[in-house]
Amino acid sequence: MDKNIILKINDKKIPLNLFLKKVFINIIEGTVKPLKKLPENIEKIEIKIEKK
Numbered sequence: 001m002d003k004n005i006i007l008k009i010n011d012k013k014i015p016l017n018l019f020l021k022k023v024f025i026n027i028i029e030g031t032v033k034p035l036k037k038l039p040e041n042i043e044k045i046e047i048k049i050e051k052k
Helices: 018-032
Strands: 007-009 012-014
């Protein structure tokens, strides 16, 4: 696999198996790619979810 994804919850790294890595990557890329004004070559995507 030429891409990697890291899941952290409360700053603790959560291990992901290959299947979950592929699922998360495909969902995130599929959601982001249709957005407008993106760079042609995407090197890194960062998503952070925090409580208000």
